[in-house]
Amino acid sequence: MAPDDAFTAAFDARRDHLRAVAYRMLGSLHDADDAVQQAWLRAAQADRRDVRNVAGWLTTITARVCLDMLRRRQRRGERSLAVTSSAVDTFAGDGVASRSGDGGDDRGHGEADPAEEAVLAESVGLALLVVLDRLSPAQRVAFVLHDLFAVPFEDIAVVTDRSVAATKTLASRARTRVQGGTPAPAPDLHHHRAVVDAFLAASRDGDIDALLRLLAPDVVRHADRIGLPAGVATEVRGARAVAEETRVFMARARTAEVALVDGAPGIVVAPRGRLFAVLRVTVEDGRVAAFEVLTDPARLARLELAVA
Numbered sequence: 001m002a003p004d005d006a007f008t009a010a011f012d013a014r015r016d017h018l019r020a021v022a023y024r025m026l027g028s029l030h031d032a033d034d035a036v037q038q039a040w041l042r043a044a045q046a047d048r049r050d051v052r053n054v055a056g057w058l059t060t061i062t063a064r065v066c067l068d069m070l071r072r073r074q075r076r077g078e079r080s081l082a083v084t085s086s087a088v089d090t091f092a093g094d095g096v097a098s099r100s101g102d103g104g105d106d107r108g109h110g111e112a113d114p115a116e117e118a119v120l121a122e123s124v125g126l127a128l129l130v131v132l133d134r135l136s137p138a139q140r141v142a143f144v145l146h147d148l149f150a151v152p153f154e155d156i157a158v159v160t161d162r163s164v165a166a167t168k169t170l171a172s173r174a175r176t177r178v179q180g181g182t183p184a185p186a187p188d189l190h191h192h193r194a195v196v197d198a199f200l201a202a203s204r205d206g207d208i209d210a211l212l213r214l215l216a217p218d219v220v221r222h223a224d225r226i227g228l229p230a231g232v233a234t235e236v237r238g239a240r241a242v243a244e245e246t247r248v249f250m251a252r253a254r255t256a257e258v259a260l261v262d263g264a265p266g267i268v269v270a271p272r273g274r275l276f277a278v279l280r281v282t283v284e285d286g287r288v289a290a291f292e293v294l295t296d297p298a299r300l301a302r303l304e305l306a307v308a
């Protein structure tokens with residue numbers, strides 16, 4: 001069935017919503033735009049005579065496209081938010097090198113605007129995007145549709161080609177991953193979180209005095225070599241030295257967010273939602289006693305990350 005003016009208007013009216021759904025599923029603005037275009041093509045060619053809920057129908061089509069794209073990524077061993085050598089090399093510039101999408105479309109569009117994608121990633125939550133990327137394709141689709149967009153499980157079951165009960169299980173398992181497993185005891189978690197929040201805020205501002213108050217005098221910073229510029233030591237000791245270095249890397253702090261790292265508050269650095277580094281922070285007596293900057297992909301893959 002060929003598209004008509006009424007259908008085109010109906011689709012365009014919902015394009016922003018469909019793009020928002022696709023972005024949360026795919027974690028890439030370029031891929032989200034591709035998914036919406038593919039949804040347009042599928043919907044334009046479909047028999048629409050029995051469609052009663054246009055918004056729900058278009059959301060379902062878009063979700064199916066995203067699920068197909070996520071499965072192709074999985075078969076190729078890709079992860080949209082995984083750290084790559086190009087990300088390390090270009091972080092000092094615009095954050096992360098652009099990655100091509102899973103396919104084009106007939107109408108075409110330009111590359112996603114990095115600034116727009118950065119704003120969108122921050123509005124969704126950098127930590128959430130990083131954790132979503134660790135879910136299976138079906139889990140991610142079920143969680144995004146139900147928990148973020150309140151789509152009924154009956155409709156999600158159609159997308160995932162599973163029973164309603166199995167779809168509820170997918171969303172539940174995804175929710176557990178997003179929220180984390182067994183955290184540290186509540187008082188320690190709250191206290192640790194407050195210190196990490198303050199440390200990140202001072203790092204973003206380049207506030208040396210605040211950093212010196214937050215860092216233990218004998219604080220130690222360890223880092224993987226892969227994420228460091230040439231000439232920067234893998235280990236730095238002492239509050240003054242660590243504070244001065246932290247101010248140098250203010251740009252990275254601006255693309256960071258507090259997250260749960262192996263059940264305790266830490267920091268993920270995720271420019272435009274792409275995981276670049278994780279800071280595992282040790283807090284003792286109300287101060288940062290040590291932190292480790294992990295950028296080695298093998299080490300990052302072993303971490304349990306969740307939204308704080």
